[in-house]
Amino acid sequence: GDSVTQMEGPVTLSEEAFLTINCTYTATGYPSLFWYVQYPGEGLQLLLKATKADDKGSNKGFEATYRKETTSFHLEKGSVQVSDSAVYFCAQTNFNKFYFGSGTKLNVKP
């Protein structure tokens, strides 16, 4: 069935380090792909999305490219900040259902 798999956390980085959080999906058809972020005590917020193969979503310095050949949607940021500390969720939507990955906690140390 349809699913999303993302790398286990927590991921701990120093400020200004490069970030990659891996995400792969399994889907029939052509899903839309999303990255959501959850800050402590809050609901999820959309970070970026891509709706078709080779699309690149970007926001606040974060980027992810929809790779159909590798069924991946890895999240990257060139230089993380302490304020980026949060839980990141990869998700797909297909046939009117939403599937989330298990979440990856990012800790950024000053």
Next chain:
Amino acid sequence: KAGVTQTPRYLIKTRGQQVTLSCSPISGHRSVSWYQQTPGQGLQFLFEYFSETQRNKGNFPGRFSGRQFSNSRSEMNVSTLELGDSALYLCASTFQEIQETQYFGPGTRLLVL
């Protein structure tokens, strides 16, 4: 435009009781989805309502139910609470289709004792 609101924010219940949670979507949004978030299972889709009809459903037992009113506000109900129902319950709304960007509320944290 006001965001998605959920009430109450925190709730403590005992096993066997029932609970009703409320969600008010963004004005103009007609689709409301509910999710259960737990440390062990992550974020799991409960159901989605559109125009007062349940349009999609996840794999949860019948103790979990919901409804949507004509103003798009939605409620979910859990009957005969179990300890494992302790979770953060998130509501999300979209304008029309679940494939669109979902806007999440802050959640209701339910603790079952």
